[in-house]
Amino acid sequence: MKIEEYLETLPNNLLSGEDTQLSEKSFREIFKFVNLGKNDNFYHLGCVSERGIEIAINEFKVKKAVGIDKNFEKITGAKKNLKEKNIQGEMICQNIEDSDISDASVILFWFTDENIINQMLEKFEKLKPETKIITIWGPLPDCLPDKVNFPYIINKTPFKKAPSLQDQLLAIFGVKCVDFVTAWEFAERYTKSIGSPEVRNDRFLTIIQTLVIWINAKKLGVACGEEIPESIQTYINIMKVHFDIDFEYLLKE
Template identity: 55%
Template sequence: MKIEEYLSSLPSSIINGDDIELPDNTIRDMLKFAGLQEKDVFYHLGCGTGKGIAIAVQEFGVKKAIGIDSNKTKILEGQTFLKDKHITSGSLIHEDITISDMNDATVILFWFSDEKIIQTMTDRFKKLNPGCRIITIWGPLAGHMPDKVDFPFILNITPFKKAESLRQQMLAIFDTDCIDFAVAWEFADRYSKAISSRDSENDRFLTILQTLVIWINAKNLGVACGDDIPDPVKSYIGILKTFFNIEVEHLLK
């Protein structure tokens, strides 16, 4: 089956990230990356059970921390979690993030895969006060250049800088003149480690998929190193097809 068919066969909660909560250490790394300070007002969009809010308050001492999530069960669990930890400057809201008020935000953690949500929120972020930092994972906000990169963490700061092309975005993210297999694997591995628990058995499979996605996108944008398909890429394409019945060759243009 084509990789699109494989992804569509997975539970929607996995694809849209509803069942994925970032590890605590990853959240800490992201908040350090954003330079979170005591004077900041922090919003975590898609906060789950609110561990990011607890970390922002207890370890970074932010003035205020707000978590927003559409999953009522997780919000209720998170509210109990914050209460048990006696956190009063952090709160959780059960709400659709596309209509939430976040005008006082100075730092926002935003990690979603739904393109409609990303575009809607990007338009909303543009209206926030100058200097607001938006932390994302994997890629910058659609159509805009990153202000800071420590892959897989990306930072956009308002007002946003328009990207001339996806090619320009990609080269800025990977900080290189061209992308070979080694670069694609290194960055895919960073992503896998950031979003997975340390004992995850699926890390290598995810890394293979993401490596191929990175390299194929680079090839299609004309920023891959060389004209030929590297032998490791050929090998992993074959492994996916032979052992997992997943076909990705059609993505090459």
């Protein structure tokens, strides 16, 4: 099967972040990376639970913390948990497209739905200067990142427009071209950040993401060298022979 067909069989949240529970370790990494602190109004869009809100308040002493999610059951449970712990965070059941985030200084946003992203991009562009939008894996569309600690990426308002996809990709990876080592390193960072109880699954996802990164770089003309690296070809063959997942057609498009 083609890789797109295989990815459709995976839980949507594995790639999109929607309905994903980030680990406490990931939240702390993100908050340290963005230098979250007492002067910040923090918003977690698509929060699922109160976990990030609790850490932002208790450990990073933010002025305000708000979680927004459309799932009524999960927001109800999150409100209950915060109340039981006497934590003054705010949990809102709402589509994020309808949310009021006008006083935000830091926003955590992890979605891949283009309609949602485009609607939110319009809202983000109206925020006060220096507002930080944190995304995971990729930056906001057509924007150059202001700061990267992959897979965590910061775009600050007003956004810096990327001249091209090539410029955006190289800015994320911080290299002049993408080789196998870069693709593997960044894929591994991603799988470690989202966590998994099965290490074997993490490695499998790392291989897939490595191939996706390198092939995208190749198609954009920013892979190192003209030849396919031996390691990339080996993993392409393993995916085809042992898992019936086809990557080769992507190189022919």
